[in-house]
Amino acid sequence: MSSPGRDLDAEIRAALTDPSIQQAVGPAARTVAAARRDAVEGFAAYDAARDRARAIKESAIEALPELIEMAEEAVERAGGTVHRAEDAGAACEIIVDIAQREDCRTAVKSKSMTSEEVHLNAALERAGVHVRETDLGEYIVQLDEDRPSHIVAPILHKSLEDVRQAFRHGLGLDDVPESPEQLTQLARQRLREEFLAADLGITGANFVIAESGTIIVVENEGNARLCTQVPRVHVALAGVEKLIPAMADLQPFLELLPRSATGQLLSVYLSVITGPGWGRSPLVEGDRAFHLVLLDNGRMAMRDDPVLREALCCIRCGACLNVCAPYQAVGGHVYGGPTYQSGIGAAWEAGVRGLDTAAEFAHLCSTCSRCQDVCPVRIDIPWMNSALRGRIRDKKGDGGGRFGALLREPRRLYETVRRTPGASWLGELPPVRWYLEKSAGVDRRRPLPELPSLTLTEWYEQQGGAVVHEGNDGARVEPSASMVVLWADCHTEHVETTAGQAAVRVLQRLGYDVVVATGACCGRAALSQGDVPAAQRQARGLLGLLEPFAEAGVPIVGLEPSCVSSVVCEHEHLLPDEPSAMILAIRVQEIFDFLNDNTSAVGNILAGAGAGGSDRNGAAAEQEVRGASAGARTVLVHGHCQQKTAGWYPAVLEVLGRVPGVEVRSTTAECCGMAGSYGYKTATYEVSRELGRRLVGELDDMAAAAGSQGVEDVLACGTSCRSQLRELGRTVPRHPIELIEEVTR
Amino acid sequence: MPASAQPYHETFAAALGVLGGRARRVRGGRAVADAIEIIARQHSDSASVLYEPGGLVDDVALHLALRARGVKLVSVESAGAQPAAFEIGLTSVELAIAQSGTLLIGGDVGGWGLVAALPRIHIALLRTSDIEPDLSAAFPRFERAFSHGQRNWVWVSGPSKTADIAMQLVTGVHGPNMLEVLIVDDQPGGRG
Known part of the structure; x- marks a missing residue:
């Protein structure tokens, strides 16, 4: 029965502590998901x-x-x-x-x-x-x-x-x-x-x-x-x-x-x-x-609805439920409406019962996009969900005020913090956290990101590197054949600068003239919170920044999978009338996808690499490793959800697999649960933590299986994944590019 | 084409075996009668078998041979038939898919579908030449028969199954828990 006034927070807490749900749902869903994977692979x-x-x-x-x-x-x-x-x-x-x-x-x-x-x-x-x-x-x-x-x-x-x-x-x-x-x-x-x-x-x-x-x-x-x-x-x-x-x-x-x-x-x-x-x-x-x-x-009305029409393609196979991380954590009674569950269920409940019913649970989607990957009729469930959230916001108001708006544009949030003296310690003060929770739904239990003193572009300018900012467009940097643009998304520019620096160095070692471009947000954060107009505005801004390079055929690489996939997978929805958005989508690559395309150059810089790093003679190190496999270094890698959906994760494993003396093992968890603002929001914090704990559990099991002494590294491709693991895990995760940088010094 | 170079009947038998059914190749009407008799004596006190007329099942020699062996064949169409009382159902098969171990059974008599649904044991008679390698080979044949007026079918891939309780696979829920396919060799040395 439909239940006006569902207390979803209470339902989530109950499900997370219900032994039946915890023992039954996740393992069953993962078993069926694995059977599906085997069947389609064959x-x-x-x-x-x-x-x-x-x-x-x-x-x-x-x-x-x-x-x-x-x-x-x-x-x-x-x-x-x-x-x-x-x-x-x-x-x-x-x-x-x-x-x-x-x-x-x-x-x-x-x-x-x-x-x-x-x-x-x-x-x-x-x-x-x-x-x-x-x-x-x-x-x-x-x-x-x-x-x-x-x-x-x-x-x-x-x-x-x-x-x-x-x-x-x-x-x-x-x-x-x-x-x-x-x-x-x-x-x-x-x-x-x-x-x-x-x-x-x-x-x-x-x-x-x-x-x-x-x-x-x-x-x-x-x-x-x-x-x-x-x-x-x-x-x-x-x-x-x-x-x-x-x-x-x-x-x-x-x-x-x-x-x-x-x-x-x-x-x-x-x-x-x-x-x-x-x-x-x-x-x-x-x-x-x-x-x-x-x-x-409601189906004929769904047919006339540009967003919900796609849901009519659904053949009710349930594959999207089985791979859905929030579904695995809380089950379909919580993450679902009266009849239909999970992301596709939000669209169906909106269609057959109305937006209010969908609004009760649609925000449990972490937009990890794993559902889209397994859908046999290729329904873009994450997009439908984002668009539905937009309607829910339009109807109910967005809440969150000015700070909520900042959450939908990480760059502005980071810049505001940088401009505010003492912001990093102020931000952790209890009254401030209380205010953020009340006004913008940012859970006070989740630590805020720490910003290093220099942004990536400030660092690169100090190095004498070429930098392009939004507004002061690419006109002063002439595209050239040896050029590659490292697009510094909001997180790489402001938070994950170490990974950004590693990427610059690796690209330079490959012989490229590296230009670091930064500016508009890609629209991912706004989209995941259903603010489609803001996402469109931001996407247009990013297009302005990168378009000159895309038009000139300069490769553009990014580090953050959710931002890259936003450009490649979402901008076509956001900017359907912009032909250059299509060109940009073709030019932008995730960095490991790019490295994998540059096989021989990458092979050359890896040739001298040894697991022990720069202080060893490469050839000797390699010989030593071959001679004694017991000395092989095991790295555990967690792929980013949207990276997996886009099909880029195999390139990460491929390139890492070519590092001499390194044995790569990948997690199977679909999503770390952090998923951008999902892990910060009070409404989804508990689910996010639970998913993070499951990932940490898997990593611990993998480390134990590898003999914990052999595991020196946990690598995670997404900013969100790293912040989740940093908080919950037992090691400090790095971006995989940092390992490549280390072994090619 | 299935990856293996096995003849289709072997691929079929292997696939059905994985699903929990059993397929055997039998040569000649006598061997078919022998096989049915053994199953009937093992699983039915009265050695009686409910059958759906049509195809290989209509073979007069088979009926005579079974009668001689004391196996009672009852047509689902016959007056007073009580399909729910039978332990064994016997049908022909129009078409089979080797890769998935699937039988395609079309029916055109009243109550046809009951014969392969109600009893615990389903015996199906299949010609070697009616085994297609995979769905994409079988589907056009199915569709042709369908468009020529054969409008009711059941496709059967192994015995009835469920994994609803605690994800544990159980065979034999509402449909038959035993599926015995007798592959009648009509093409010695042929493609089968």
Whole structure:
């Protein structure tokens, strides 16, 4: 049920200390995510299938009104009936009416999120029709009077003991079997009787083929088959977005859905059902009946909404939930609305229930973007989420006042602190922290970043290097063939200057004339807080700074993955009418991506490198390492979430792997949890800390496995990741470029 | 194409084995009857089998051979059939996918789908020549049959499964917990 006035902070605290959620959700989600990864890695045509599926969905959404009519005619031809339901209430009325007209007293139902969305069971029960959920997970949910926490695995949040408890209470048993196997057999036995007695079978549909009026139902247990074949009446409830034009269009979805959902090549059962079949059944007297209920409930309005329209492409595989770090930490009841969970869930809840429902949990997205990477139909969930946050801000006001505005533009924040004498110690004074928490939601428990005395560009100017600032544009620096621009994002310029200096030196050792450019923020911070106009303004400013170099073909490299990915992945949304934004997106590279493109030059500077650093003769060091692998130095690397989504992380591992005498091991955690302002905000601080602790736990395990003496370095690619680890971890993390700089001295 | 150079029936059997089903190659009607009889005697007190007419199952010699062995075959269409009472269901298969161990079963008789859904054991008869290497090879054949009027299908990849409880895989939830595929060799020395 929708719950106005949810206290999400309390829900988060409860989930983080709930042993079932903590033991069940994260490991289960990660297991399924790993199965998905293996399945798509073994599928050579994966990307082609994604493109095809996406194109089919887009054209189907475009042609939706025609497809609905086509399906109506086809289902009637096949001997069934189509009903259009404008909203949730209408869908329930229609199905209750069918049940009453057909004199149905009992219904068996397979898993259908759409039926959860319209609260169908309650409506049928009110009308005197007893509904039995038959998917094992949903059956347990029903026994426990709970609700699903995952669109594919409804009881992902329940431990084995929770399930036993549900059987004990729900069935009134004193003695409940111990094992999942026995519990499953008990459920089979109970449910089989209900299947055979039921008058009405209710299912959803994964796809509806408009041309033939056929529904496709994908499942593993076989309960949907029994729901569709045993009772005399079959009602399928499907959102209109499930329509695809023809059977020929189904293939890419069959290739993608089971792989993405569970890592299976195909699900155990795929039912292809057209109308009431051949009408007769030995279990039924007379003809069987088939009804298809096509539900709008906000979907046609989503279709007209430039942001939410993309959500209609969703095939409900749940892959985005499984990789979602906040989801793993708190589960789908907390990070979700009444029906749909996580980032994609915010879009769906906004579409079917309204912005207020989405607003209750949308801010739990850390915009880490891992969901976008695994989406089989390439839905840009992070962008949708940012745009939704913008609407929520517009509706509710942004709060935060002047300081909130500074948080959306890190450069201005850092500059303000630099201009304010004593700001760094003032900032940590309790009354100041109290004020920041009240006015801008900055959690007082999170230490503020420390700013070194010199910015990167001030340091570089002292070195006699060429520097370009916003406003005093690149006119005075003539582009040349040997030039590379190191774009100093806000964090590299003001906070992570050591990493910036290392990058300058490495680029110089590669023979480049390095220009350091700094100025406008990339828009990432504003975007992640939903301030789209500010993000657009900032993106335009950055474009002004870097455009002359991009136009001249000068490579532009950046250190901070979230800022680089902002330019490469988000600016097309922010500046759709600026052709030069496209050019900039092509020119800007993450530094390791750039190094990986310069293989031979990088090979040359690494040739003399040894794990021991500059004080050794390179060749001797290398020989020593080869001679005694026990002396190999293990470095642990944590990739930045957006860097992984953009596909740049393998380059980091590739280049680090070429450093002689170094053994590189990578974490598997999707996100450190810091995610820019996410880790600072009171509303998400606890989730952020929990994710950070999990990452630290993984690093500790890796260090132990490597023999802790061998681990000398923890490298993390993002500013946020490093600040999270600095606070929670046991080592001081560095940017990977600092290791490259050290070994090439 | 699957990566291996195995004939499709071997790839199919291997894939189905991973899913918890079993596929065997049988040569000739007698061997099919033998295999069905063994399963029927092991798993059904009355040695009775519910079947869906069509395809390989309609082979008169098979019916005679099973009757001679004392195995009772009951058509799902026959008057008074009680499909829920059977332990074993027997169907033909139109098409199979080797890579994923998938059977594509199309039906055109009343109650067809029940035969492979209600009993604990599903025996499927499959021709070697009906095994396609992968989905992209099988799908056009499926789609052709579909567009020619075969509008109801179930695709089966192994016995019924769930991992809903504590992520532990359990075989045999609502559908059959045993899937026995008998691959009838109709192409000795052929591509199979």
